[in-house]
Amino acid sequence: MKPLLLGKTGKVVRHVVLVATALFALLPFVWMLSLSVKPAGEIFQADFHLLPSSLAGLDNYRTVFANAPMLRFLLNGVLVCGSIFVLQLLVCIPCAYALAKLRFRGRDTLFSVVLIALLIPPQVLSVPHFILLYYTHLLDSYGALILPWIFSAFGVFLLRQFFRTIPDELIQAAQLDGLSESTIIWRIMIPMSAPAIAAFGIFSVVSHWNDLFWPLIALRHVELATPALGILLFRDDEFGQQFGPLMAATVVIVTPLIVVFLSAQRRFIDGLTIHTMK
Amino acid sequence: MSHQNLRGWMYSAPSVLMMGLLLFGPLLAVLFISLTDWQLGQDSFSFTGLGNFRALFADAVFLKSLRNTCIYVLLVVSGTVILGLLVAILLESSDGLKGFYRTAHFVPVMAAASAMAVVWGTMLHPTIGLFNRVLHVFGYASISWLRDERTALLSLVVIGIWQGFGYAMVLFISGLKAVPQSLYDAAEVDGADGVVDRLRFVILPMMGPVLMFVVIVTAVRAFSVFDTVRVLTGGGPNYSTDVLLYRLYTESFDYLRTGYGAALTVVFLIIVVVLTLVQAKVMDKRVHYS
Numbered sequence: 233m234k235p236l237l238l239g240k241t242g243k244v245v246r247h248v249v250l251v252a253t254a255l256f257a258l259l260p261f262v263w264m265l266s267l268s269v270k271p272a273g274e275i276f277q278a279d280f281h282l283l284p285s286s287l288a289g290l291d292n293y294r295t296v297f298a299n300a301p302m303l304r305f306l307l308n309g310v311l312v313c314g315s316i317f318v319l320q321l322l323v324c325i326p327c328a329y330a331l332a333k334l335r336f337r338g339r340d341t342l343f344s345v346v347l348i349a350l351l352i353p354p355q356v357l358s359v360p361h362f363i364l365l366y367y368t369h370l371l372d373s374y375g376a377l378i379l380p381w382i383f384s385a386f387g388v389f390l391l392r393q394f395f396r397t398i399p400d401e402l403i404q405a406a407q408l409d410g411l412s413e414s415t416i417i418w419r420i421m422i423p424m425s426a427p428a429i430a431a432f433g434i435f436s437v438v439s440h441w442n443d444l445f446w447p448l449i450a451l452r453h454v455e456l457a458t459p460a461l462g463i464l465l466f467r468d469d470e471f472g473q474q475f476g477p478l479m480a481a482t483v484v485i486v487t488p489l490i491v492v493f494l495s496a497q498r499r500f501i502d503g504l505t506i507h508t509m510k
Numbered sequence: 511m512s513h514q515n516l517r518g519w520m521y522s523a524p525s526v527l528m529m530g531l532l533l534f535g536p537l538l539a540v541l542f543i544s545l546t547d548w549q550l551g552q553d554s555f556s557f558t559g560l561g562n563f564r565a566l567f568a569d570a571v572f573l574k575s576l577r578n579t580c581i582y583v584l585l586v587v588s589g590t591v592i593l594g595l596l597v598a599i600l601l602e603s604s605d606g607l608k609g610f611y612r613t614a615h616f617v618p619v620m621a622a623a624s625a626m627a628v629v630w631g632t633m634l635h636p637t638i639g640l641f642n643r644v645l646h647v648f649g650y651a652s653i654s655w656l657r658d659e660r661t662a663l664l665s666l667v668v669i670g671i672w673q674g675f676g677y678a679m680v681l682f683i684s685g686l687k688a689v690p691q692s693l694y695d696a697a698e699v700d701g702a703d704g705v706v707d708r709l710r711f712v713i714l715p716m717m718g719p720v721l722m723f724v725v726i727v728t729a730v731r732a733f734s735v736f737d738t739v740r741v742l743t744g745g746g747p748n749y750s751t752d753v754l755l756y757r758l759y760t761e762s763f764d765y766l767r768t769g770y771g772a773a774l775t776v777v778f779l780i781i782v783v784v785l786t787l788v789q790a791k792v793m794d795k796r797v798h799y800s
Contacts (some may be wrong), residue, residue, distance in 0.1 A: 236603040246600045264629045327525035343655045353583025360536030383528035402589040444624040460624045482625045
């Protein structure tokens with residue numbers, strides 16, 4: 233099943249090319265870590281060394297935590313992305329169940345509408361969302377970051393596809409045992425669709441965690457910023473030219489998601505590429 | 511049956527409600543606003559028909575941003591596809607360090623674009639930046655990568671490719687895994703066993719639909735470029751890195767020209783929808799193949 237049959241030289245060439253491209257992929261991370269532990273003097277000196285000559289640069293991290301609510305940004309991210317995901321499940325699961333397992337008039341039309349909804353890029357809706365939140369006095373709050381996203385057409389679609397693969401006999405047997413429909417959803421459909429829910433969760437959390445566009449529009453208060461916006465505010469505040477602290481801040485912002493990724497790679501890659509099923 | 515009707519709509523009610531309120535309502539609102547001269551915060555407006563669209567296509571700044579976006583998309587898509595396919599094929603051709611390489615190439619995909627844009631900003635910095643340090647070693651003069659009209663958009667293109675080629679790699683790998691062994695065997699029988707022959711007769715023809723799919727997914731992502739522009743260039747210098755979403759953001763939320771911004775939004779919407787529909791067509795075909 234190997235695409236190319238490589239001899240000894242071929243294998244060496246393979247490593248040479250892949251090391252080069254992997255270096256390209258990892259270079260910004262190495263650079264970021266390197267600068268984050270260097271004092272300003274070393275960053276500006278003429279010759280470049282990957283490692284700092286002393287540990288004085290660790291002060292950069294102290295500067296960051298003393299001047300910006302970094303942990304708050306991360307907590308905001310967890311709170312906002314977690315809430316979005318939970319609400320998306322609450323809204324989408326019943327609908328996905330109905331579309332997959334119930335026969336009702338208008339079902340096919342409803343499913344077509346969900347498919348059309350999949351086509352709409354979220355940035356298109358920013359002005360109406362802004363107006364909606366303005367009139368409900370929710371701008372500049374956690375609600376502003378969460379509410380526009382609690383319906384996910386992709387979530388309904390993905391879960392519906394997965395629910396369909398669960399055999400009807402299983403549901404009928406449960407009904408014979410006297411289980412109510414909500415119990416069936418909760419105790420059978422959801423546990424059996426754990427892989428799909430995990431994939432959707434990763435897709436949802438990563439995209440909202442990394443989103444800059446919407447928080448930039450919806451927020452004024454620094455304390456409510458999610459990580460992607462937080463780092464920009466930190467830079468624009470006064471640290472744009474203080475490269476050591478600036479890189480330390482990006483390390484703090486970027487690390488959590490990378491650590492989670494490294495601990496569950498397979499799931500992440502599946503989750504982020506699952507919309508190929510669309 | 512009528513019992514199921516009721517339950518079906520009951521379970522769907524939250525989704526239907528939210529879809530109307532948060533998706534289709536706003537979508538209709540954008541289409542409506544694009545036909546008016548409304549400005550955010552004002553009480554009155556009047557209909558201008560297609561006036562906003564006419565103004566848009568007479569606006570040199572918009573046309574420049576449209577052109578920039580197209581150039582950006584073209585370059586990012588070609589770079590991402592070529593690099594992603596190269597890495598995927600080499601990665602799958604032997605088992606040595608396979609897992610490590612896959613992980614390493616995928617890390618940029620899920621790192622926050624805005625934070626990594628800040629990092630790229632320091633790498634491209636005129637004095638302390640990595641790229642100019644390398645140029646110095648070879649005796650070349652410094653370049654102000656992000657402040658020079660000739661290099662600013664190209665710099666963003668490199669970052670765009672860096673962000674996405676690991677993603678393309680993963681999609682290509684799943685495409686490669688779907689190529690049946692029998693085809694390789696058949697090619698072998700016909701004496702088509704070398705690298706070039708395999709690429710030409712087996713891999714590229716079989717990867718057609720995946721290739722098309724990667725092109726479109728990457729194109730949609732590239733058309734939506736915003737973070738790097740906002741963080742690194744603000745559309746400058748001299749509008750040389752201004753792109754559709756950045757204009758949308760500036761017109762709607764900085765200048766508060768809501769009607770005009772909405773017209774721009776509609777143009778962006780049409781581009782993305784057309785691309786996605788092409789993708790749906792391609793995926794349909796792929797289903798028939800399998």
